[in-house]
Structures are given as structure tokens and as C-alpha cells.
Amino acid sequence: MSTGKSVAVGVELTGRGTTVALVDRHGKVRYRLQAMTLRGRPPIATIEPSLRAIDTILSHAHAEGFKVRGLGVCVPGTIDFERRRPLLLPTLPSLNDFPLCDFLEARYHLPVQLRVDVDAALLGEHRFGAGKGVNRLLFLTLNAVVGASLVVDGQLERSAQQYVGHISHMLVSTNGPRCSCGKRGCINTLISVDAMQKMVQRALRRGEQTSLTQRLLNREYFSPQLLAEEAGRGDSVSLQVYGEVGRWLGVATTRYIDLFEPHRLILGGDALFAGDLLLDHVRHTLMTRPSSSVCTMVDVVPAHLGRNASIVGSVVPLF
Ligand SMILES: [Zn+2]
Incomplete structure (x- = not known):
């Protein structure tokens, strides 16, 4: 079998649903399926639709003559590395402490690895x-919550996990809004999509007058994309939000850079997909910050893989 036909199955579990994808060894998604996650049920029932999607994708791989090397699963929360299972998934609590890797290996007779979504x-x-x-690569994601991860020499930096896992509660403004953890001014309350x-x-x-009102009245859901579109049309409230988030993101970024000393910082997540507004703010903050020469030397770039990043990374290095 040529390695050109090697693929792995990536599985991204979230509280909103599951994506299952066939990923080739060049990081390309060859085939993709969506499935529901049935929250509030026992663990196997929760992932039952996902299992059917995996069955389907494996049949597809077989029919296309692909050699499947394994399954990579990523989850939103924390995991127990030693026992290869989710530890704390706020949106899928029934999977906490469920032996996910052992279960999938027994079912599919393939190697299975488990990762946190941002690490993937x-x-x-x-x-x-x-x-x-x-x-030395640092990744910062702005989704509903803020996440971060660090790779050194191609390996996830486990010693940084302690910090990184709690990054969304890094304190950046003592008089900021109150966070779910009880403190004020955690980074999560200042720069996430929720913020x-x-x-x-x-x-x-x-x-305040804003063109967002009309769009929200039209039953459009709030999203960074909607905000970016209105900012692009000159809406003052949208521009103000981007300005404020951009400023805090600049502050946060300098803190991350001081802490982790990366050679490059990748910014990703839903808030960043919406446009360059935030990236420009961050670059400006780093360039104009006189006290840190380290910051001006760090490359800050947008993520390239977009929404595929986690599912593609969940199968590295199965090939
Ligand atoms: Zn907090």
C-alpha cells in the first residue's frame, strides 16, 4: 500500500455537534461528515451518532482504497493524558472520565489518540x-472562550499546560467585568466572542445608534462576522468593540509573549476569522510597546487552516 493512500480519521467532539473527517497525510480533509452529540445522555448514547458517522467514513475510506492509520479525537476541555480520557468537558459532562480511547480502540481495532481541541x-x-x-510556537484562539497552547521542538509543551489550561482566567484588568470564576477582569471577559x-x-x-440593531432585529445571530461587516461599513459601535477588544488583545498578547517567549504567535478562532481588524490592533500594540524588545521580534500571524485546524491536528502524527 503506498503511503499516498494513507489517511486518518479526525473526530472533533463539541457540545454543538461532532465533525468526523478523513484527513490525508498532507493535512487535506478528503471527506467530512457532521453528527449530533446527544447531551445529557449516558456516555455511549451521547456519542452514538458520532460512532455511526465514524462507521460511515471508514466504509467510505475502504471503498476508496485508503489505508486508515488511526483515529484522532479532540475535545473542548481538559484530558487525563495518562488514562487517555476526558477529564472535564463543560459542554459534554457525560464524557468526563469515560475511557474514550479504550472504547474506540476496542470498537475499531485502530490506534486512537485524544487531544484538547486547542492543542490539536x-x-x-x-x-x-x-x-x-x-x-517555539504559541497559538492563541478567540472563540466563545480564550484558549492557548505551546509547541516546543514539535512537541506540545506539557509543563506549560498548567498555565495554558487556565489562560482564559489570566488577569488583565482588575476593574474589568466579572468572570464566571468570580474574579474581575479575566482575559476571557475582555477578548472572547462572548465578551x-x-x-x-x-x-x-x-x-447608542448602531446598524447592528436592525440586523439583530432581523433575527440574525450575533457573530464576529456580522460585527466585522458592520465595522467595515463604518458602524461606530462595531468599530468601538473591535477597538476595545483589539486593545485588550494587544495587552494579553504581550503578556503571553513575555511568559512563553515564542518565536511566532498564531492567532486563530472565530473572532479572528472575521477579518484583519484585530490582527492589525495587535501588531500595532506590539510595535509601539517600548518596554519589550522581545515583542517586536515575534512574528504574529493568522491561522492558515481555519476551522479545519483542530480536526487536522487531532490526527498528527498518526501517518
Ligand atoms: Zn475568570
Whole structure:
């Protein structure tokens, strides 16, 4: 069997649903399926639709003559590395402490590996995307919550996990909004997608005029994309939100760089996919920050793999 026909199955489990994909050894997604995750059920019932999607994708791989090397699963939360199982998944609590790798290996007779989603995304970017060949690579994601991960010499930096796992509660403003952890001014309350939405809600409560009102009245859901579109049209509230988030992101980025001393920093996640506004803010902050010469030397780049990053990285290095 030629290695050109080697693939692995990536499985991205989230509270909203599961993506199952056939990924080739160049990091390309060859085939993809979506499945529901049945929250609130026992563990196997929760992932039952995902298992059927894996069955289907394995049949497809077989029919196409692919050699499947293994399964890579990524989850939103923390994992027990030694026991190869989820530890704490806030959106899929029934899978906490469920022996996921053992279960899947017994079912599919293939090697299975488990990763945290942000770690998987970083490995994907390191192997196939914006971090290729970079020795010390930091990845920061802005989704509903803020996540970060570090790779050194091609390996996830486990000693940094302690920090990195709690990065969303890094304190950047003592008088900022109150966080779910009880403290004020955690980074999560200032730069995540949730934080952006709350800023818009506060502006609406203050009665500020914004073209967002009409779009939200049209039953469009709030998203960074919607905010970026209105900012692009010059809407003052949207520009104000991007300005504020950009400033805090700049502050946070300098803190991360001081802490982890990366050679390159990749910014990814839903908030970043929406446009260059935030990236420009961060670059400006780093360039104009006089106290840190380290910061001006760090490359700050957007993620290349977009929403595929986690699923592609979840199968590295199964080939
Ligand atoms: Zn917090």
C-alpha cells in the first residue's frame, strides 16, 4: 500500500455537534461528515451518532482504497493524558472520565489518540499551516472562550499546560467585568466572542445608534462576522468593540509573549476569522510597546487552516 493512500480519521467532539473527517497525510480533509452529540445522555448514547458517522467514513475510506492509520479525537476541555480520557468537558459532562480511547480502540481495532481541541489546532498549524518549521510556537484562539497552547521542538509543551489550561482566567484588568470564576477582569471577559457580544449589549442598553440593531432585529445571530461587516461599513459601535477588544488583545498578547517567549504567535478562532481588524490592533500594540524588545521580534500571524485546524491536528502524527 503506498503511503499516498494513507489517511486518518479526525473526530472533533463539541457540545454543538461532532465533525468526523478523513484527513490525508498532507493535512487535506478528503471527506467530512457532521453528527449530533446527544447531551445529557449516558456516555455511549451521547456519542452514538458520532460512532455511526465514524462507521460511515471508514466504509467510505475502504471503498476508496485508503489505508486508515488511526483515529484522532479532540475535545473542548481538559484530558487525563495518562488514562487517555476526558477529564472535564463543560459542554459534554457525560464524557468526563469515560475511557474514550479504550472504547474506540476496542470498537475499531485502530490506534486512537485524544487531544484538547486547542492543542490539536496548534499541532495542525505546526505541521501543515502557519507554524511550519517554527521551533517555539504559541497559538492563541478567540472563540466563545480564550484558549492557548505551546509547541516546543514539535512537541506540545506539557509543563506549560498548567498555565495554558487556565489562560482564559489570566488577569488583565482588575476593574474589568466579572468572570464566571468570580474574579474581575479575566482575559476571557475582555477578548472572547462572548465578551464582544456583551460589549454590543451594553452599547444597546446605553441607547447608542448602531446598524447592528436592525440586523439583530432581523433575527440574525450575533457573530464576529456580522460585527466585522458592520465595522467595515463604518458602524461606530462595531468599530468601538473591535477597538476595545483589539486593545485588550494587544495587552494579553504581550503578556503571553513575555511568559512563553515564542518565536511566532498564531492567532486563530472565530473572532479572528472575521477579518484583519484585530490582527492589525495587535501588531500595532506590539510595535509601539517600548518596554519589550522581545515583542517586536515575534512574528504574529493568522491561522492558515481555519476551522479545519483542530480536526487536522487531532490526527498528527498518526501517518
Ligand atoms: Zn475568570
